Amino acid sequence: MRKIDLETITENIREMILEAACVLEENVWEKIREAIKKEESPLGRNVLEKINENAELAKIKNMPLCQDTGMAIVFLEIGSEVIFQGDLEEAVNEGVRRAYAQGYLRKSVVRHPLERTNTGDNTPAVLHTKIVPGDKIKISLATKGAGSENVSFVKILSPGEGEDGIKKTVLEAVLSAGGKPCPPLVIGVGIGGTLEKAALLAKEALLRDIEDEAEHPLDRKLEKELLEAINKTGIGPMGFGGIVSALAVKVNSYPCHIASLPVAVNFQCHAARHRSRVI
Amino acid sequence: MKKIKLPFTESEILDLKSGEGLLLSGVIYTARDAAHKRMLEDLERGNPLPFQLEDSVIYYVGPTPAKPGEAIGSAGPTTSQRMDRYAMVLMELGAKISIGKGDRSLEFREKLKECRGLYLSAIGGAGALISQSIKTCELIAYPELGPEAVYRLEVEDFPAIVAYDLWGGDIFASGRLLYRK
Numbered sequence: 176m177r178k179i180d181l182e183t184i185t186e187n188i189r190e191m192i193l194e195a196a197c198v199l200e201e202n203v204w205e206k207i208r209e210a211i212k213k214e215e216s217p218l219g220r221n222v223l224e225k226i227n228e229n230a231e232l233a234k235i236k237n238m239p240l241c242q243d244t245g246m247a248i249v250f251l252e253i254g255s256e257v258i259f260q261g262d263l264e265e266a267v268n269e270g271v272r273r274a275y276a277q278g279y280l281r282k283s284v285v286r287h288p289l290e291r292t293n294t295g296d297n298t299p300a301v302l303h304t305k306i307v308p309g310d311k312i313k314i315s316l317a318t319k320g321a322g323s324e325n326v327s328f329v330k331i332l333s334p335g336e337g338e339d340g341i342k343k344t345v346l347e348a349v350l351s352a353g354g355k356p357c358p359p360l361v362i363g364v365g366i367g368g369t370l371e372k373a374a375l376l377a378k379e380a381l382l383r384d385i386e387d388e389a390e391h392p393l394d395r396k397l398e399k400e401l402l403e404a405i406n407k408t409g410i411g412p413m414g415f416g417g418i419v420s421a422l423a424v425k426v427n428s429y430p431c432h433i434a435s436l437p438v439a440v441n442f443q444c445h446a447a448r449h450r451s452r453v454i
Numbered sequence: 455m456k457k458i459k460l461p462f463t464e465s466e467i468l469d470l471k472s473g474e475g476l477l478l479s480g481v482i483y484t485a486r487d488a489a490h491k492r493m494l495e496d497l498e499r500g501n502p503l504p505f506q507l508e509d510s511v512i513y514y515v516g517p518t519p520a521k522p523g524e525a526i527g528s529a530g531p532t533t534s535q536r537m538d539r540y541a542m543v544l545m546e547l548g549a550k551i552s553i554g555k556g557d558r559s560l561e562f563r564e565k566l567k568e569c570r571g572l573y574l575s576a577i578g579g580a581g582a583l584i585s586q587s588i589k590t591c592e593l594i595a596y597p598e599l600g601p602e603a604v605y606r607l608e609v610e611d612f613p614a615i616v617a618y619d620l621w622g623g624d625i626f627a628s629g630r631l632l633y634r635k
C-alpha cells in the first residue's frame with residue numbers, strides 16, 4: 176500500500192491548471208506551426224500566425240491563452256494499492272480554487288444552470304475517477320471553454336447506419352458549428368457504449384496526445400478519413416475559409432448493445448488546454 | 455489592414471467589405487450573455503442603459519481578471535450567436551456594430567441589413583494578443599456580474615475582420631465556398 180497525501184493531489188492539480196492556461200501544449204503548438212505552412216487562404220494563414228503569436232505572448236507573459244479559462248474536467252486513475260484519507264473531491268476542488276485565484280483565471284462556473292449565480296472560484300470541477308491496478312495516481316485534466324463544448328452532442332444511431340452514419344453525423348456537426356468553436360479544431364469522437372459512455376469516450380479521445388493514432392484499425396481509418404473530409408469543408412481558421420479546419424480527429428470506441436450505435440462528438444478548439452501527470 | 459478611428463463614419467461603413475482586416479482605435483463597450491439580459495430588463499423598466507447605444511461598438515467578451523499593473527487580462531471574443539436574441543432589440547435602438555466570433559442567425563442578419571450595421575469578428579482564442587491593444591478598462595455597470603459586467607474599453611489598433619458587410623458580404627460563406635474541395 177502507498178499512502179498519498181491529498182495535499183499532493185491538490186497541488187498537482189493547481190500546477191497543471193496554471194500551466195495549461197498559459198502554455199500551449201508543445202504537440203498542439205507544432206500542429207499550428209505546420210498548419211501555417213499548409214494553409215492556402217491568406218486570411219486563414221494570418222489567423223494561424225496570430226494564434227502562434229498569441230501562444231508565444233501568453234507563455235512569455237504567463238498570461239491565459241484565452242479568456243475562457245474553462246471549467247476544470249479532471250480524470251483520476253487511482254491505483255488500487257493507493258490509500259488516502261479525507262475528501263478526494265474537495266482536494267480536487269481546492270486545487271481548482273487555488274489555480275483560478277493565483278493565475279488570475281476567469282471564474283466561469285455558475286451554481287445552478289437556471290439560477291446562474293457565479294460560484295466565484297470556478298468550482299466545482301467535473302471529476303471522473305477510475306480504480307486501476309497499481310500504486311500510482313494518474314491525473315489528466317482539461318480546462319475546457321464553452322465555445323467548443325456548446326456545439327458538442329451525443330446521438331444514438333441505428334447499427335445499420337454504420338461508418339457512413341458516423342461520418343455524416345460528424346461532418347454535419349462540423350459544418351453547422353462553422354467558426355463558432357474556434358477552428359482549427361480537434362474533434363473527439365466516441366462510438367459505442369451507452370449514452371453517457373459515448374460522451375465520456377469522446378472527451379477521453381480529446382485527452383490523447385494529438386500525434387497518436389487509435390489502436391483499433393477501424394477507429395484509425397475513421398480518424399484519417401474524417402480529418403480529410405473535415406479539411407475539405409473549406410471552413411478554415413476561425414471559419415474565414417481555408418484548408419485547415421481541424422488539426423486532428425480522435426476516435427475512441429467501446430462495445431455496445433446489439434441494437435444501438437451511440438456516437439458522441441466533442442469539439443476542442445485550438446486552445447487545447449490539457450495536461451496529464453502520474454504521481 | 456485599415457485603420458479606423460471610432461466611431462465609424464457612415465461612409466466608412468459603406469466602404470467596408472467582408473474579409474477586410476481592421477485596426478480599431480477609440481472606445482468600445484463589453485457585454486456578453488448576462489449583461490445583455492440585464493440591459494433588456496433595464497429597458498423594460500425604463501431605466502437608463504450603461505452606455506449610449508447609438509454609434510456604439512459592442513464587444514462580446516468576458517475578460518480574465520487584470521494582473522496588478524495591467525489594464526485587463528486576456529480578452530478575446532466569445533461566440534456571438536448567443537447574443538442574437540438580445541442584439542435584435544439593441545439594433546432597433548441604434549447599436550449596429552458588434553464584435554464577436556462565428557456566424558449568426560438568419561434573423562440577426564436580416565435585422566443587420568435593415569439597420570445598415572456591421573458585424574466584425576475577432577480571433578477567438580487570441581485573448582492574450584488582443585489584450586495588448588486594450589489600453590484602459592473601466593467597469594461601468596453590473597459589477598455583480600464579474601467577468602460578465604459591462605466595461606468601457608479604450609483600444610488602440612484593436613484587430614478585427616469584417617464578417618458581414620452592408621452589401622450582403624459574408625466571410626464565413628464566401629470563405630467556405632472558395633476553399634471547399
Ligand code: SF4
Nearest residue numbers: 241320322357444579
Ligand atoms: S472556443 Fe476555445 S479558443 Fe475559442 S473562445 Fe472558447 S475557449 Fe477560447
